[in-house]
Amino acid sequence: MVARAKAPEPATDRSKEGDLSKGAGLIDGKIVPIADAKLPITDWGFLRSDVTYDVAHVWKGSFFRLDDHLARFQASMKGLRLSIPMDSSDIRRELMNLVRATGLRDAYVSMICTRGSVKPGMPRHPKNCVNRFYSYVLPFVWVMPEDMQARGAHAIMAKTPRIAPESVDPTIKNFHWGDLTRAMFEASDAGADIAFLTDGHGHLTEGPGFNIFAIIDGTVVSPDRGALEGITRKSVFELCDEIGVPYQIRPLHVSELEGADELLTATTAGGVMPVSRLDGRIYGNDRPGPISAKLRQRYWQKHEEGWHATPIQYD
């Protein structure tokens, strides 16, 4: 069954839903506290990680770039031959309802489409499944603590290579994190905060949940392959245009990082986050460099100004 949420309920009816301030899920069309947001263990979204998703953030009561996230989610579903009887405007309405129900002003909002389960009596093939829609909302937290953002993260170049795009397309958001998880252990074992992954042939790809940028001779460079086409990355490029800094999306060899002036990461879960060390090499006097700092400051300042904002009508 594909989840179809009810029409928004009056606030007085919502008490029976329990405390949603810690987050909520939309499961089989019902809004439930996050602790009750569960999926069947037999859903192929779990058993085969046959699933796509997207995550938007809500900041001070407004979605940021909601239409970009909805458009990418549709493209991801299409890429995996998943489909649900909801278009982007249906999904937008459900997400709005869900955030409104929690009352959260700063939040992450996840939309998920799983392969689901095989229709009774049909052969066990993904084409014979009923795909499912899930959503959940959690309070906003900094995926990278604010003090770490202020000093710049310490990164390592992981030995584990990113899953090749020929096997799993990284531009379709997916939960295939085995390589990324292994890289996170490599980082913590080395006393570092985060890991960068290569393609196994010397080119940079991405990190666990974030895009990577190197600032080389005044140009912001981000890998063209093996990485998500990040929406925060898109925001970074827009900010580059605004402050007059050139940028390039191109192959980025790890050897180029030695001569880079600054390193930077970007993700919905935390925005624009500078890096001050890579494998012991110190960048920008061991603090976020000037372009990184400016991009980060501007990214949040523009949030205040209503940049790409879709306000939520709370009760």
Add this chain to the structure above:
Amino acid sequence: MVARAKAPEPATDRSKEGDLSKGAGLIDGKIVPIADAKLPITDWGFLRSDVTYDVAHVWKGSFFRLDDHLARFQASMKGLRLSIPMDSSDIRRELMNLVRATGLRDAYVSMICTRGSVKPGMPRHPKNCVNRFYSYVLPFVWVMPEDMQARGAHAIMAKTPRIAPESVDPTIKNFHWGDLTRAMFEASDAGADIAFLTDGHGHLTEGPGFNIFAIIDGTVVSPDRGALEGITRKSVFELCDEIGVPYQIRPLHVSELEGADELLTATTAGGVMPVSRLDGRIYGNDRPGPISAKLRQRYWQKHEEGWHATPIQYD
């Protein structure tokens, strides 16, 4: 919380658990009907496919090679730095209880360990998670229909390469099926039943859920790399010894398949399953070849004789 099942209950208490004949799950230490077997949507086992598992089968009231599955499950957990406060004898007891509760005589029994969720207040890193144990039982079905096994499956060589072992170790059972799912669509688009995947460099690896064998000049050959070390594969090799057919685990180039006499697959979910066509090429007169047929026949015959069997004490 790691699931800890209760001691086995007397049969009279079990009625409240509902109808378990369609399958059951062990969730948070409770036995529930399969339809109620769910996991939190926020478990990193789902959100990052940070999970390992194993599946044993029960045939005519006995587990097959249960100790092999338990040993591999322990090795898989260790490989991913997952741990639960249960040893193999604890897990064995829980699985026995669960199958007994369903009354099923032919079944699949899944044991799963997920990363779980981050402990409250701790940094978001897999090392800070409380790992979780889940299990479920489903009635035995033939993953490959019996008539297809009798004629031999029609296979294609998929264009999608298997995820490289450097990124995700295929000897640790995992749910990273993005490449395998894509290959299944390639197969159905081509009118075939199943897909074989290469490593992207001309060497055979495995298929969606099964090991692959080619019988070349009277020798059973299976790839040494990029594939699960299958327990059914191990059974095939034991049967080879028994019937006096040599076998090899070595690199297997796709070009060698042209000169092969027979092709064969093996998986817990179906046993030993012959292949009669690959990309239009017909093997063994379009029917399972003599060695394949003998291995398949013997695999099930020896089940009847109590081979590697651990009987379940039903009430």
